[in-house]
Amino acid sequence: MTGPLFAIVARDLRLTLGRGSEGLVTVFFFVLVVSVFALALGGDTALVARAAAGIIWTAAVLSALLTLESVYHRDYADGTLDLLLLSPLSPWHIVAAKMLSHWLLGGALLLPAALVAAPLLFIPAAALPVLLLSLLFGTLYLSLLGGLGAALTLGSRRPGVLLVVIVLPLYTPMLLLGGMAAAAALAEMPVRPYLLLQAALFLAALPLAPAAAAVSLTTNMRSS
Amino acid sequence: MIRRFANPTRFLALARVVMPLAAILCAFGFGLGLWLALAASPPDYQQQETVRIMYVHVPAAWMALFVYTSMAIAAITGFVWKHVVAELYAKAAAPVGAAFTLICLVTGALWGQPMWGTWWAWDARMTSVLVLLFLYLGYIALVDAFDDPQRGINAGAILLIVGLVNIPVIKFSVDWWNTLHQPASLTRLDAPAIDSTMLWPLLTMAFAFKMLFVALVCLRLQTEIMRRRLAVRHQQVAGEAA
Numbered sequence: 001m002t003g004p005l006f007a008i009v010a011r012d013l014r015l016t017l018g019r020g021s022e023g024l025v026t027v028f029f030f031v032l033v034v035s036v037f038a039l040a041l042g043g044d045t046a047l048v049a050r051a052a053a054g055i056i057w058t059a060a061v062l063s064a065l066l067t068l069e070s071v072y073h074r075d076y077a078d079g080t081l082d083l084l085l086l087s088p089l090s091p092w093h094i095v096a097a098k099m100l101s102h103w104l105l106g107g108a109l110l111l112p113a114a115l116v117a118a119p120l121l122f123i124p125a126a127a128l129p130v131l132l133l134s135l136l137f138g139t140l141y142l143s144l145l146g147g148l149g150a151a152l153t154l155g156s157r158r159p160g161v162l163l164v165v166i167v168l169p170l171y172t173p174m175l176l177l178g179g180m181a182a183a184a185a186l187a188e189m190p191v192r193p194y195l196l197l198q199a200a201l202f203l204a205a206l207p208l209a210p211a212a213a214a215v216s217l218t219t220n221m222r223s224s
Numbered sequence: 225m226i227r228r229f230a231n232p233t234r235f236l237a238l239a240r241v242v243m244p245l246a247a248i249l250c251a252f253g254f255g256l257g258l259w260l261a262l263a264a265s266p267p268d269y270q271q272q273e274t275v276r277i278m279y280v281h282v283p284a285a286w287m288a289l290f291v292y293t294s295m296a297i298a299a300i301t302g303f304v305w306k307h308v309v310a311e312l313y314a315k316a317a318a319p320v321g322a323a324f325t326l327i328c329l330v331t332g333a334l335w336g337q338p339m340w341g342t343w344w345a346w347d348a349r350m351t352s353v354l355v356l357l358f359l360y361l362g363y364i365a366l367v368d369a370f371d372d373p374q375r376g377i378n379a380g381a382i383l384l385i386v387g388l389v390n391i392p393v394i395k396f397s398v399d400w401w402n403t404l405h406q407p408a409s410l411t412r413l414d415a416p417a418i419d420s421t422m423l424w425p426l427l428t429m430a431f432a433f434k435m436l437f438v439a440l441v442c443l444r445l446q447t448e449i450m451r452r453r454l455a456v457r458h459q460q461v462a463g464e465a466a
Contacts, residue, residue: 148386152379156369165365166383169358172351173393216382220375 004089005097012071012101022070026063026106027113033059034117045122052121053131053182057175059117060110060135064142065164067106071098072150073159081154081217091214099147099210107139123186130185130195137198138178144202144209145170151213154220174201230307232449243442246435253432260425268422277335279425283433284328288356289391291321291437295363296388299381309445311377314384315367316444320437322360329353340404348397349405356394359387373452 016022037055038048048055075081075098084094111132118128149167153159181194229235261279268275295314302311332350333343344350363380370376397405418426 148382152366152383153369155375156366156379157371158369162365162369165358166362169355169362169390170386172355176351212382212386216379219378 004087005093005100008084008094008097009101009104012098013104016070016105023105023109026067027109027116029066030059030063030110030113031117031120033062034120038120049122049186052123053179053186055121056114056117056123056131056135056182057138057178060107060114060139061142061168061171061175063110064102064106064139064146065167067102068146068150068163069160071102071105072147072154076154085217091218092210095147095151095213095217096210098150099143099213102147103140103143107136107143110139111135126188127182127185130191131182134178134181134191134195134198137195137202138174141174141198141202141205142167142171144205148209148213148216151216151220154217174198177201227305227307229309230305232308235309236446236449239442239446243439243446246438246442250432250435250439253428253435257425257428257432260428265421265425271339274335274338275422277331278422279429281328281331281335282426283430284324284331285353286430287433287437288321288325288328288353289394290434291317291324292356292360292384293388293391295321296384296391299384302377302381309449311381312445312448313441314363314381315377316448317437317441318360318364318367320440320444322357322364324433324437325353325357325360329357345404347404349394352390352394352397355390359383359390363387 034055037051037059041047041051075084085091114132114135115128118131123131145167146163149163149170150159152166153162156162177194177198181191181198184191184194229238257279261276265276267273295317298310298313298317301307302314329350336345337343363383366383367376367380370379
């Protein structure tokens with residue numbers, strides 16, 4: 001089953017990267033949001049350093065939501081998704097492949113982008129490994145939930161806004177844990193429990209989110 | 225039993241009896257409950273008169289959780305048995321549940337200001353109830369976003385089931401984390417940590433809230449079923465004319 005799965009991922013990557021700047025726009029957007037936050041706080045070093053973790057997480061959420069539409073709604077609009085659903089692949093595999101390509105095009109790029117943003121927010125180098133690990137779980141989780149949100153909103157009137165309204169409440173536990181992990185790392189406190197809880201959330205969503213998305217995709221297509 | 229009321233006509237016959245009954249019981253419940261809560265019950269030895277906010281705040285919070293859980297169960301029922309009324313129930317109950325959640329948050333803020341000295345805190349209980357409000361609003365937005373109402377209901381049902389994970393988090397947030405909000409006083413294994421002079425007004429108000437919910441949901445379900453029939457009729461008339 002892995003062959004067709006990676007074929008879908010490869011196709012998404014080729015389409016997006018072949019369009020030139022789209023992958024870079026996500027990184028640029030992320031760094032831009034971080035800078036706007038820092039500037040809106042008046043550029044005060046102490047204040048920005050204290051808010052750093054929250055800024056990184058907010059920027060990560062916003063950039064991940066930005067990429068969702070290009071991965072799902074484009075394929076829905078041109079009928080690719082219907083053809084994929086007609087193929088012998090199970091809907092679970094199709095959705096999982098889509099979630100993986102969304103992560104590769106969004107979340108995975110944010111990890112190096114966070115390295116660029118760290119000095120802008122005065123994050124000490126010692127806290128970086130924890131931040132990156134926690135962002136890794138956070139972005140993977142966001143790709144899973146985002147895929148579910150995208151599957152739910154396919155064919156709706158304002159998918160963009162709706163997606164944000166639906167995904168953000170479901171995302172709050174991960175956001176809280178990520179903020180706590182980063183705050184603990186900055187204060188040189190133990191970070192293990194937060195990282196383990198983040199990993200647990202991700203692992204719980206790993207089978208469930210594609211399953212729910214697959215159900216919504218098939219019912220959605222059947223009634224359209 | 226589940227199948228029986230999947231027939232909208234049978235459900236409408238039931239609702240015609242239940243709706244006025246619930247409305248009358250609701251009026252009595254609020255009459256008695258408000259008198260007990262505002263006049264007949266004693267002020268708290270620490271909180272004085274502000275404790276009376278509890279008689280609205282706590283029933284609203286119970287209803288906020290109850291309505292969401294019932295909507296998610298209805299969504300599952302709709303999926304498993306293709307139960308038409310259960311599917312419509314979730315849609316009909318959502319704005320009512322959202323209103324209860326909002327009442328809970330607003331009265332909580334009004335109570336928190338004199339007692340804790342703050343309108344709001346990012347405390348586990350309050351945050352999780354706020355997330356519940358967002359879940360309600362997200363559900364309402366999603367259900368209304370499709371041209372075909374059935375697609376909205378299907379998508380909303382999945383969202384409801386996914387959002388169900390938040391309910392135990394709200395319920396046990398005061399036990400899992402050390403929060404500003406106090407732990408549960410009623411649902412404990414030993415005797416409730418509340419005096420009967422305050423327990424009875426509270427339970428009466430909870431009953432009135434529940435009846436208000438039943439009456440409103442029956443009314444909204446009746447309206448929704450009528451609206452669907454009207455839409456079908458319009459299509460038929462248009463078909464005959466063409």
